[in-house]
Amino acid sequence: MASVTSLSASLQQRVSAALAAAVPSAVDADPLLRRSDRADFQANGVLGLAKKAKANPRELAGAVLDALPADDVIAQIEVSGPGFLNITVSDAAITTTLAARAADDRLGVPAKEHPGVTVVDYAQPNVAKEMHVGHLRSSVIGDAICKVLEFGGEQVVRRHHIGDWGTQFGMLVQYLIEHPHELDHTEGEGDAGEASMSRLDRLYKASGALFKSDEAFKERARRRVVDLQAGDPETLELWQRFVDESKIYFDSVYRKLDIEIRDEDIVGESGYNDMLAETCDLLEKSGVAVWSNGALCVFFDDVKGKDGEPVPLIVRKTDGGYGYAATDLSAIRNRTGALHADTLLYVVDVRQSLHFKMVFETARRAGWLTDDVTARHLPFGTLLGKDGKPFKTRAGESVKLEDLLDEAVQRATAVVREKGEKIGLTDDEIRANGEQVGIGAVKYADLSTSLGRDYVFDLDRMVSLNGDTSVYVQYAYARTQSIFRKAAADQRPAAHPEVALEPSERALGLHLDAFGDTLAEVAEVYEPHRLAAYLYQLASLFTTFYEQCPVLTAEGGAAQVENRLFLCELTARTLRQGLALLGIRSPERL
């Protein structure tokens, strides 16, 4: 493993040193180096510095330029406009840097030397209930964030905080006791996940109806909740059946989604049951929580309802039960304590923002979140239908996740079929591609919009070959592979720093060099859409390169062919790695 400093980062350092040499008070001044259309890079930092030092910006830029002579890396540097510095790097520097990346199996991307522990709370569906599109978003976004952090060397602990506890289980278990065969599997029932969900759904509805209509049953269900919380073995065993049955269903959805969920990472609400009483005790003793109208509450100056009355966080309800908040507070104690986390992330719907704000604040007051721990809710927006309203079926019901995924795969298969038949793919290959493209499209649409924004679920747009879609990126990858298949035996990728580069090769090369910087940014701000945007641009730059620069028939001779193949290969590896971090596959032939 050898990490490679990008040209942009090393120039940034050098310009910064030159600034300090020209204006001694400018130590640590940011040169504001950016990619530019006019040269490769433009440094805009001189302007602000000149203003501060009351100097003429063009003169100051000249002084910086003198401190920064052209050399092997900097082919040209000039002052432009009111005092910008335009910097062009040499072709050889680009190729040499890329060769160093290619020699490393991590593409030169550094891994943290002192990794922290980040707990990511994501993919948290609820037991005995259908998964909805919000669970989809949490799973897709959370999975990508875990992968990017892990690639950067961070120690990641995944936590699927599934909803597997609460009063509804009293009703469910009691119903199962009275109708013992309701969860039995029958032979030949088809898709196991769907069958499990429909059994659970039937049971949920039937027990709910009885709970409403039958006072005696209601009472038995209430007593069952007490048994459950007290850890009565028979009750727990039946409760476990609901959890197991739901896991069959979750598994089938996650398999379709191509997301791996490990059983040991599923620590649902029930996993903190043993801590709840203590959590509440500690809050009460420290005075962080107080009794109000029979409930144990935490109050906040800035959280008020419409009527101006304070809205508390309720940690213990009037009936003595512990709620969602007590569980989350206990989970924080577990994560910062036993798991030694220094960062806690929660990939959860924006509608739970107030909940997390209050939970974090409570944990700070209680001392469970200290200044050296970062806790962040990463809220995501709502999936909208084409009418701009929350995504629903025509009949107004919420959409089943599997149906949505199946439809995406169907559409994608139709899109890849025509071309696939032309290039001689078998039906199985076309179907496999359809899955990778369809699921990729759903994930990419989710990951390419910034998290907080609502977005419209539009399958036509999502599987379109032109535009900011995963298929477009996947096609660019497949194209690189087709070039390699067509290459003659003696046409191998090899870097040749002496070969001059065309503008489209330079643009592609400089973008390839920015992969590590992009990943570092994504890991810093938890915004996977920056990686999606990077990959889309990489695919676009590759497409332009491919249109403008013949690879196998390059006119500059064997060295140019090899150098272009080298660019293709590094592009392929970068696209593949980048897509993999987003949880998206790269079909070889498309």
Ligand SMILES: NC(=[NH2+])NCCC[C@H](N)C(=O)O
């Ligand atoms: N630690 C947490 N509260 N995580 C989020 C859990 C999401 C919850 N199960 C839901 O479906 O809404």
